[in-house]
Amino acid sequence: MTLQSANTQNLHLAFAKWRQLLGMEHVLNSDDAACDKGLKTFGENVSVSGTLLPENTWQVARICEIASEHAIDLHPVSRGANWGLGSRAPAVAGSVIIDLSRLDGITGFDETQGVVHIGPGVTFRQLYEFISEKSSDYFLPTIGGPVTASVLANALDRGDATFCHRWESISDLTVVLADGRVINTGHAAYTNSQLAGCGISPYGPIIDGLFSQGNLGIVTGAWLRLEPLPSNISAMVLDIDGMVNLPDVLDLWRRLQRDGQLPDRSMTMWNGIKMLAREGVRDDYTDQQLKEARLGKWRVCGYVVGETKEHLQYRHNRIAKQFSKCVDSVRGTILRVDHIWQEGGKDVFAVPKQVNLKTLYWHKNQIAPSSEMNPDNDNCGAIWLCLVLPFDGQRICDFFHHADQCLSEAGVDLNIGLEAASFRAVLMYLTISFDRTDSDEEERALATYRLLQDDAIAQGYAPYRIANGAPLPGGHSENPVGDYLRQIKSTADPNAVLSRGRVGI
DSSP states (O other): OHHHHHHHHHHHHHHHHHHHOOGGGGEEETTTTTSSOOOSSSSOOOOOOEOOOOOOHHHHHHHHHHHHTTTTOOEEEOOOOOOTTTTHHHHHHSEEEOOTTTOOEEEETTTTTTTEEETTTHHHHHHHHHHEEEEEEEEEOOOOSSSTHHEEEOOOOOOOOOOOOOOGGGGEEEEEOSSSEEEEEEGGGGGTTTTTTSSSOOOSSOOOOGGGSSSSSSSEEEEEEEEEEEEEEEEEEEEESSSSHHHHHHHHHHHHHHSSSTTTTTTTEHHHHHHHTOOGGGGGHHHHHHHHHHSSEEEEEEEEEESHHHHHHHHHHHHHHHHHHTSSSSEEEEEEEEEEETTTTTHTSSOOOOOGGGGGGGTTSSSGGGGGGGGTTOEEEEEEEEEESSSHHHHHHHHHHHHHHHHTTTTTTOOEEEEEESSSSEEEEEEEEOOOTTTTHHHHHHHHHHHHHHHHHHHEEEEEEEOSSSSOTTTTOHHHHHHHHHHHHHHHHHHHHHHSSSGGG
């Protein structure tokens, strides 16, 4: 028997067992129209052997047990809306997708503590509506991407969020291992624990991090800490023309955040291209508009909070006065006072919206309607480059210039944004967009992605997210930490059935 025929036989045996486990309607093979097609927004699409749709942790565990028995590659996805970072596509061709969207239960909520237990199928829109119905004093920090994305998956991939570190907001995980074992981390490991979701781990090693951006297990549940809803909050918008004053703006921003005048992750900055891409496609603009928008137009948007209405007004005016010395315009509005939303305030601050998803349509003829956006199906070309840099105005601006030069040489527009994770570091994200129908243009764009990623590492910076299926940073394979993780992988998943090859593991 050849290796190929053995693999085919193993697939047939595994699929027969999965159909018995899940039911015919929840097991799709590659010929089914609803089966995953391995589409993504960059690189080669990846062939998929089938899609499985379990409804609970027990079924996920049995799926893994069967896959390990027959050495079948699995690739779990929650909602699969990770567009620009690999979408639903596996790293290994022929993998079987585990679609976790049916694990969409909100199975616990503590109004006093502001914690909620969620499955991987729970979306941002779903959780927002749940919290709104409870009239909670807490809120779910919004996402700039699709409202149909998984809250849990976004946290596990260390996605960005206003007012919180998304990854640090989850704990007490339920995890299915490759051989079908189920473990609970943190306080979830203890019967009748009253501390689930509190954020302070019990004694012993903290292993939750092994299941973030990795392939050592499938997380099927977690406790999520919501953020307290500020009783008094205002919005502030700063516009800056050119790069001359930008280092001063960034350094003032850092000082205000360090001194506690601005909360962590309360402000974001975009360049002009990003602002244009939120409103239209590239062909809507003149060459002069595009040239000016690269480094000539910048906007900072953020929030100011205060303990009382008077305190908010004083702090907002004080911060605005300081920024007015180095920006071209400052404007703002009060969103919430004494726990009462002002007109339009809730829409600005708390309601999830996916306007940033429009930026992935930059090289299309038009932007799809919001309810129909699917960059994979619409053949959009884009990959995100996500970097962490020191919060230093001049170094940030130097990298802006370098990125613009490299991208311009490749015929790619500089579409960039950043937010301050703390007063020590910023998260910078570049949307590298291209015409997906032009293979030469795509190759130039992806080559520039690799160049900028390696240049950032050479300067002592680092990526904080890597697109699944994208080239890994240079020197990754020689990293002793990578060796250690591969040792763990070989012990916990000897057949390497879970997302083989993700981040080099």
